[in-house]
Amino acid sequence: MKVTCHVIKDMLPLYSENMLSEDSCKMVEEHIEQCQNCKNDLNDMRTFNEVPVNRDVSPLLKIKSTLRKKKIQTVILSVLFSMIFFIVAFAFLTEPEYIPYNERSVTINEIGNGSVLAQFDDSINGYDIDKYLTDDGYVYHVTTWTNIWNRNIKKSHINNTLLNPNGENVTSVYYYNAGVSEDVLIFGQEIEPDGGVITLPRLNLSYYVIIAAGLAIVSGLVMLINRRNKTVFTFSLKLFFLPVAYLIAHLLIKGFTSTSYAAIRDFYLILLIVMPLYSAFILMWHLTSNYKNNKTLL
Template identity: 45%
Template sequence: MKISCNIIRDMLPLYAENMASQDTREIVEEHIASCENCKKQLEEMRTPEELPIDNDITLLKNIQNTLRREKLQTIILSVMVTLVLAVITMAYLTAPAYISYNENAISIIERDDGTVLLNFSEEVSGFDVNQSPAADNSGYVYDITTWETIWDQKISKNNLENTVLNPNGETVDSIYYYNTDGSENILMYGDPITDGSVVTLPRLVLNYYVMFAIGFLLICGIGLAIFRKNEKIRNGLEKIILLPISYLFAHLLIMGLRSTSYLAGRDFYAILLVAISLYCALIAGRNILKKLSNKKPKSTL
């Protein structure tokens, strides 16, 4: 009996996989010996089909770049948070604890060449000197204060060396020691500059920076409320508003609720360093949170 090609083709898969019986194999072999079409189909079954190779690696590169950016942002966040903690710790350890006037803390030595020498005791970690011309322009008036720090008390003692007050030969009319509790200055050397009391007040410059940051924060907040539906402007304002937030938070960490300082320069640089680190940390954290929120599946009702 002659078997049609359709029947043979139904048998070919079993034959190609060596799963057919001996009788079936003999029927298939007898047929393909005289049928080129069925023989060709058998050969195609036995030849593994090669899948086309996709040479486009753009998607893979995009995934790698995304992972690299996320890793870098996480590293930046960790480094900046660590830097903030380190700066705050150092600011606390080196914060001046002002020393009230006593004759043992500082002594004044006048040398033969006209220079005036400041001699500090072991308890003094640092000092500040303000110079101003005398009212009659006969010389200069100096206001001095001293302090100690936790760093010098507990960790590394810094013994101050004798310091020349007027290294360029300026005429020293008088030297006052000012306390930081609002009490009047104490005359240590020379003649009094007035008949009444003299008081050295802290500087208010940090207060101006705080007010500027608050005003800038309010302006950015108003801008966010106005342009909340404009994604491009909103994203830009979200980054900008972190600047005054970082500064105000840094001021709070360094100064607390105070905005006056006898060492405004030192305190401002410490605040600025913390603010920059905080800003970088907040930007990195914002980007990470946005990516995480975008990856969350949206719930459907």
């Protein structure tokens, strides 16, 4: 019986894999000796056409570099926010808690040769002393404070201090109660016999808040006007981040209050937060921009 090409072609895959019986193999071989078309089909099956492999690894290296960069940026961002957290925690723990005047908190004594000594109670962890010159001599304003850190964690006490180590003439020493009431005269003569003396908090931080808010508004307007100009927009955005970082840092340290009896301390703490916070803003902006660019490419 003559076998058709259709039957042989159905058997060729099995034949090429040596999966036919001996009789079937013999039948296929006899046919392909007579049929060139089937023989060509068999040769095609036996020919292994290797699929070309793209050996260019540069895209993979680029992906690896991008992932490594993102990982580093994420670590840096975590470090920056950790720094902010620890600074805020330190500010909270060391925030001065001003102590209202009592006779035990501080005593002023003249010890000879015109020297005036301030002696503090053991419960006092810190003090502030301001002085200014009058026609009769120097007037001193003293206050004392404690804080959570010194009271509960690092228990420490302050030493007595000499108010006039250079022999200044001490006219008066007042104890100010940090906005609670009028200053209390604890040594010397009253400089305002017709009225009380009140030590007011510093307003420096208020001015800085106003400047920062103004700069944020101006840079924000510049961004809005030049949103199509990439160079100007980028510059104004980076400038915008700076006052915003200051305002947030002020909020973290002082809340919604802008007056302070420890303005220098508070200002330095605010600056310590501004630096990592501003860096975090810039880094987050870069991460967001890269994400948007990659999403656009996809």
